[in-house]
Amino acid sequence: MKLFICVLVLACFAAFVSSTCPTLYKTRSYGNTRFFLNAASNGVCGGRYSNNLRCRYVLVNSTENRRGGSVNLNLRNFQTESCCDYLTINYTSTSYRSSGYRLRGYQSNNLRYTLNTAPRSEVSIYLYTDGSVTRRAFFLTGSA
Numbered sequence: 001m002k003l004f005i006c007v008l009v010l011a012c013f014a015a016f017v018s019s020t021c022p023t024l025y026k027t028r029s030y031g032n033t034r035f036f037l038n039a040a041s042n043g044v045c046g047g048r049y050s051n052n053l054r055c056r057y058v059l060v061n062s063t064e065n066r067r068g069g070s071v072n073l074n075l076r077n078f079q080t081e082s083c084c085d086y087l088t089i090n091y092t093s094t095s096y097r098s099s100g101y102r103l104r105g106y107q108s109n110n111l112r113y114t115l116n117t118a119p120r121s122e123v124s125i126y127l128y129t130d131g132s133v134t135r136r137a138f139f140l141t142g143s144a
């Protein structure tokens, strides 16, 4: 029992200091892409995201987004340390490099974005967290 608790505490501590990027899940069917990211999916204690993250994810690349159209994003429970932890959403096409959103701090529980993308453009997100203080993790879901 003691050993078990010890292992749990160690695992928890390891998760707390780890900086492994959460996994972005993507599925593609009938030409549609769906994505899902749980910012706490790497086992951070108490459902929090990790410190020291530098995570870039391509939600849809230029091949998947061959014909352009709308990319829908939903962010649930978004809460980060307002000085130092942020998420950016970037849209890049051949005609302009990047127009993005930068989110930090407390946000409404249910944020929705619709990006109307040009053919062969890319939508990516970047999650940056500094070395201290984490908050409740958020969920990103969406489709394109």
Ligand SMILES: *[C@@H]1O[C@H](CO)[C@@H](O)[C@H](O)[C@H]1NC(C)=O
Binding pocket: 028, 061, 062, 063, 064
């Ligand atoms: C774009 O995404 C598709 C489907 O997920 C993948 O097969 C392809 O390798 C990706 N292409 C690039 C350039 O990343």
Ligand SMILES: CC(=O)N[C@H]1CO[C@H](CO)[C@@H](O)[C@@H]1O
Binding pocket: 088, 089, 090, 098, 099, 100, 101, 102, 126
């Ligand atoms: C990689 C990249 O282009 N990042 C940009 C995404 O959008 C934010 C907000 O506009 C910019 O600050 C980033 O430089």
